[in-house]
Amino acid sequence: MRSRQIELAARPVGEPRPTDFRLTEVEVGDPRPGELLVRNRWMSVDPYMRGRMNDAPSYVPPFALGAPLEGGAVGQVLRSADDRFEEGQWVLHQLGWRELALLPADAARPIDPALAPPSAYLGVLGMPGLTAYVGLFDIARVREGEEVFVSAAAGAVGSLVGQLAKLHGCRVIGSAGSAEKLAFLRDELGFDAVFNYREGRVHALLAAAAPAGIDVYFDNVGGEQLDAALVALRDHGRVAMCGAISLYNATEPPPGPRGIPLVVRKRLTLRGFIVSDHFERMAAFQREVAPLVREGRIRYRETTVEGLERAPEAFIGLLRGENIGKMVVSIDKEG
């Protein structure tokens, strides 16, 4: 069978361009014993993928040039050569960026489409959701009654961080980059205070949104917002360092936050984490959060880009902040 896929054509320098990607078509064979052939229906684009496009050592190896990209995807089993899976079954796996995925059955995880729409397993019930959960509870160790600031708050991770913190009895401040996102945070998700980080000096915006200071900062962006958070944090505050999307396209690492000496004076803890170190928490996370999603006590949104060929556009848009909630690509293979 023929399958279209997106390959990495060139390593991006700065902001990725459409020409850094290439749409190709390959022949995919039948699954051998222990394998599955999956027809992908949604694939994920995530900020961490930008790092894998560089040829630099990191916690995951770089993507290879001229090979298809990889990443989270959900789809239905088209042919199964493993008796744990049957045709039509929904699965989650890591061979996105293609129409058909041929993979070891051990690399696929069944998902329950009765619990939530399949694409939710790429977002609120999947890796980004677990990231929010682990970062807030295990890394920042948030406590009831604290003030929590989260950046990129309208994104897949941030929007769950804010809602989990609210349900935990916290006051929640979120930042985002457009009026539409701010309205989403305030009116749909119930954030206590929001600001547009593009509309002034972040230090002043955060001070106005949290006049008494903050206890926890969930950092998705790095840069100026991290520095402003160091200034706003109260004694014994914690920073869950999850990502630094504001820097991912930088060609030179910019200077770090001037507020670093405050870490001593205020006895702060800054702790970086990678969600893949914490997959053992997935079951507890889904047990706790799936019912909240079903009951509507946790809301989520998706920004869906239609068509595998537009996946590069979706990824570039993600880095520009064009999504509200999880950015996904829907894939509809003909025939």
Added chain:
Amino acid sequence: MRSRQIELAARPVGEPRPTDFRLTEVEVGDPRPGELLVRNRWMSVDPYMRGRMNDAPSYVPPFALGAPLEGGAVGQVLRSADDRFEEGQWVLHQLGWRELALLPADAARPIDPALAPPSAYLGVLGMPGLTAYVGLFDIARVREGEEVFVSAAAGAVGSLVGQLAKLHGCRVIGSAGSAEKLAFLRDELGFDAVFNYREGRVHALLAAAAPAGIDVYFDNVGGEQLDAALVALRDHGRVAMCGAISLYNATEPPPGPRGIPLVVRKRLTLRGFIVSDHFERMAAFQREVAPLVREGRIRYRETTVEGLERAPEAFIGLLRGENIGKMVVSIDKEG
């Protein structure tokens, strides 16, 4: 009785100058019930005092202009109006920078001059020693077999950090600013590798001293050495952030470390601490370290400046790194 004392005459801008201090003489009365009059014999100058000379909010209030400075001191009770203390007894207290200290007995702690020379309670067995102990074991949670880098390694805190880490089965790298200090670290204290941070780019010097990377960085200086440590740290490394002496005289906070995004990628933990939050560990610390000092398994050095009137000079010299080991001022009141 007359007592000379050092007052803060002006708030230093940048490096303190002798004219920021003033020697005055005051009349000191007899202790009232519950008070002691102590004749100070040694006083401490410590880097944290620089912060208290600024008029800025911090974890301790700023020193007042025109009032005597304060800080650790040891001396002998001259007159006691509290039946827990007798004349001649050695005590540790916080009213240094003066010949005679009149203070509530509750603010004095007896010290045992049979265990160690009294001045050691300002250094290896006192606040700086506890700082090393808490930072290494409670904050950085060092484990046997790890590689530990400490900056300002020839100072009161750093020299104990390195020796405690060695006794704990670690490989220890130290940085300092002179050949004499490096020889002290290597030949007297048994550090495994040392470098002079003034002799090149710190990143390269540290990489040469710790080619396989480090697990723990005990930060006394901030600035370039902190950035180099972020680069050298291995996955799951920890930074005990104790101080930033390289920045204390800065009139503008310099840009922070460029390596901050590595905190996420390498899952690092940076944790600031202030020793006064951890005084409940003093007993355990002294129980463990005092015998090691007595047996010569932990060594310490002092740089002694003679005469209260030279205390400002000692303090300015401390910030310039002119001391090896603990910088103390000996005070000999006549009569």
